[in-house]
Amino acid sequence: METPLTAKIRPDGEMIDLAAYERAGGYQAARKAMQMAPQEIIEEVKKSNLRGRGGAGFPTGQKWSFVPLGADAPRPKYLVANGDEMEPGTFKDRVLLEGDPHEVIEGMIIAARAIEAERGYIFLRGEYTDAGQRIGRALHEAKEKGYLGKNIFGSGTDFDLRLHMSGGRYMCGEETGLLNALEGKRANPRAKPPFPQVSGLFGKPTIVQNIETLCNVPHIIEKGAEWFQKLSLTGDGGTKLYGASGKVKKPGCWELPMGTPLRELLEKYAGGMQDGVQFRGLLPGGASTDFLTTEHLDVPMDFTSVAKAGSRLGTGTMIILDDKTCPVGMVHNLEHFFAQESCGWCTPCWSGLHWAEEILWAIETGRGTPADLERLEYICKMTAPGNTFCALAPGAAEPLQSALKYFREDFERHIREKRCPWRDGQ
């Protein structure tokens, strides 16, 4: 089984430096890309069927093709790597950022060439200080070698790449909120259209791409779209960094073929549930995805199949709920996070999520009423996609609406008994 993204990562947890990276074949793809026309790179990535790993799964090559190319295009153009990774339960970009920073940089060099961007930023979660140091070091190494800066690889084109440590907000990971934050403004999202590809950072054409997405790019260029397609078990190309947290025996992060079934992830890689606890459900791709339960364990973990099962692949890092954990408490914890992270721009989100948090806490502490469940459902309806300005609130509604569906009896029991059965012992 091939694991192109993580193959170079050292087992001792130290970062792989430039020399070692190159010895392992690194930067060959970048050199190759320098001989390719931008359109050729875009075509190859399109053919590979690479879809964004930041959560939305948008086809990457297609996104790049919206960027105006050629002499008439507005300048400078920007490429931004989204390393904000504040999605609860998600830690897969961190693995790449800390373990193989040159892979991120190489992916960006190629992507920048594809869209003819001369400036780039790596927007990093503020708490990722280790990753920050390693990226900083890698940037320095690459610059020294002439892989970044002016006339990179002697190609005649420039690519100035910088690291930006986020001030730290979940909203800074949403691509347009990120752009505002990078410009020094409040991390409120921007309306689309116009899309960042047309008017993005500082009003110029911009591509924002997830770290993992970018790490795929050198391998596609090096080995070709067809090879990449074949890595996957399903239609969505490539491998995927999957992760698991919760009361499993071996929580962790693994690079596996795209479309690996849930059950295999849970039982083979995460080692099954810890002794004495039973599986109840999971959020497949971070906190902002709908719960899946036992009936879904045979779903292949790719964008299309998880969507068919009523959830989203999201970041592919799942949070597992067991029978010793209160689902109401869990959802309250998540909604507390989302309410706190609402940027405060649109009404359904800033008011609805706060209300949801209050209701959930009331239920959890034995003050809930049957009407509260209707209200929670109502809030989910108000925050449905399209009703809010950005995807934060609809994402926040996903675990809530699915918990109300799959764990309704637990909510009702809280209300009936006026207490949390888990907190007070069953």
Next chain:
Amino acid sequence: MSKIFVDKKAYEVNPKQNLLEACLGHGLDLPYFCWHPAMGSVGACRQCAVKVYRDENDTRGRIVMACMTPITENMLVSIQDPEVKDFRAGIIEGLMMSHPHDCPVCDEGGECHLQDMTVMSGHNYRRYEFRKRTFRNQYLGPLLNHEMNRCIQCYRCTRFYNEYAGGKDFGPQVLRNLVYFGRAEDGVLENEFSGNLVEVCPTGVFTDKTLKQHYTRKWDLQMAPTVCAHCALGCNTTAGERYGTLRRIVNRYNSQVNGYFLCDRGRFGYEHVNSARRIRSARARRDGQLADIPKAEALDRFSSFAAAGKMIGIGSPRSSLEANFALRALVGPENFYAGISDAAHRLLGEMLAILRQGPAPASLLQIEHADAALVLGEDVTNVAPRMALTLRQTVRQVWLDKAEKMRIPRWQDHAVRELAQKDHGPLFVASPYATRLDDVATETHRAAPDDIARLGFAVAHILDSASPEVPGLPEPVRAQAERIAKALQEAARPAVVSGVSTGSVAVVRAAADVARALAKAGKPVAFALAMEEMNSLGLAMMEPKPLGEALEAARRGDAQTVVVLENDLYRRAPAETVDALIGAAAHVVVLDSLEGRTTEKAELLLPSTPFAEADGTVVSSEGRAQRFFRVYPPPGDIQDAWRWLADVLGLLTRPEGLSWKNLDDLVEAVARTFPALERIRDAAPRASFRIAGAKIPRQPHRYSGRTSMLANIAVSEPKPPEDPDSALSFTMEGAPVEPPAALQPFFWTGGWNSIQSVNKFQEEIAGPLRGGDAGVRLIEPAAGSAPGYLNTVPAAFTPRSAEWLVVARHHIFGSEELSANAPAIAELSPKPYVALGAEDAASLGAAEGAAVEVKLEGGSARLPLRIESGLPRGVAALPAGLGPLDGITLPIWGRIELTR
């Protein structure tokens, strides 16, 4: 035009508007908060949700925000779909979650957009049962209250204050449901347009602090359409009264003039009307003291002075055409003098002549739409404040145009701003000192007035070599002139702005030459000259003689009686000159509303009306004649100056006096006497105008207490006063029909109690009021006429060794006479000072705040020094219209010495 279907009904709509604007424009009720007709859409509140359908077979539809949705041909829309109605009610529920529901004690109550939209949405009972979020309020200065608990997080305030008006000391803080709109700490809001927050904020967070001193609900206000009395732009306002005191000013929409916004001087300057220094009865001098006398006696005395002959009249730029005209009629045209300094008179005459030859004076709307601007020597923010807000939008036009080409609609406000970032279209500001527009200027130019004129002439010469060359121009200035000329040349719609700030004829001429060169090149140039007073241009159009000649007449003994119309002459000339004029006259008659230095010298003092109690016509700096109407009948013996003068003419049995029964008769007389003023007849309908046989009520339909408000005096309800001068009545009765714009006493319509009801009175959203905006333009030079160049390039400015050229520096708060009598404005006025550049101050050995002696011809004073790094060498600045030297006309050479 495009066709759309809303709830199955077809509508013709403007495809450049968004769906919300299109719906509102057709009178459909669709609630909104964050969208603003002048500020566009940002999609934050989610209140304007509608459903759109793919095609006839789509039965489910999709919820979209109307304000963020462009029009597409034949689009299918529903406002009434139950699901989307429920969504809109849900948004109100969310907004109202922490709202205090304190309408009964809230200053916004009764004219609150949040109330209106809540009722419109159908939301009733709050289901949220947890703790509300609460905030601490801030002290924001004398103009605005701050009550943050009422906030609904619509972001309109910051979009106006920071983005539209360029304010820096305010903004949103924190996030989630805890966004706080305020300053970093308590303190006076710095922006000159902060008062607009009262109307921009759809709730009671920002309310009028001056109104709070004498609070009245909108429904209890008697209101009338009036015109701002505090500069020459002629912003349209609505003034409200109760129990004989003026309570507040709000904006009165005029698409060509002020649009949706006023400046803070215009909004809060009104309190001079309620001043304790109001003159409330006629007074005559007895034993050296002024004492009240009955009206009849006053008229008798006045007419006996008049009968004796040798009477001269001094007019006023803050009086109506009618008042000035009545004075002119009484004293005879040959004895009618301008109540402004001779220098100001010359400058004004020059400006009028220039405008008459063209290019025609531009409306504020035209200036807003310009895509490049040169401000030559004008401190716009402090002289014609509202125009500064306009110029802040002018610099955005280039990017609005670019955005449109990229298919980003102009109304998609943040998308356009994100595209433009900090870049602005060309704006060049030349001024002796820093101005508030410098932050959006492409380049500034600091120089003495003559050098500013030379820069302007140089630009004109580059644009058209037929205009005079400027000899000896330093290379950097020539290069800058090249850049300015290039920017104006490349613009599709350039603007040129100048005015009275520098007091320099040369500067105004240079601006005119630039404008003419652009016009000659076929550009639709927006040309504007800023003036100081409400009727500056109107006074000039009546061709008064210069004030200096009045003094000569007095010296010759030809001015036995001097009649001063609504004017403090001590602001117009040095004290000794005014004293000499008054001293040479046997009788001095003053008509005015406020006590001042000139009224103190009167032998006979007649109480005239401040704007809120007056009717009349004024001509704005745009050459727009506009009628203003009294809000309430003037109390006691107070009456319009023109009526006092007409009464005297009547007693003298002069034909005018006998025929002038009401305002219309005077308007008619003015129109017949001055061909240039002929069209003032059309500024508003005549007093005989009726709708369905009735006058237009100044009192709203919910006016309360009519039968009881005077019951402490008499239990029977008094007959409402008659108003012979206008088609407005002092009652509640009238046809519920929309009056013409000039007579619109307030904006209010069913379900729309707040000022946002103006939507319902426009031809289309943000377009003209139905039936045409108020006012008529008087100055329209013949198309195709190409006026010549003015050919008067001054010599370069050379600093003198022990003297400074003292220029005037205007202050929005303090320089204007009437508003300076409003306590809130007075609080914001600077203390008298003299300013020097850093090098000049150093050469004087004086530090900031040092006491210096300013010695000018006509007066000296000791003043604290203010160091202003931008002032050119050899130039000093004194605040205009305030301080001990306010009568001396600037610029003037003078000495400045360090006090030992």
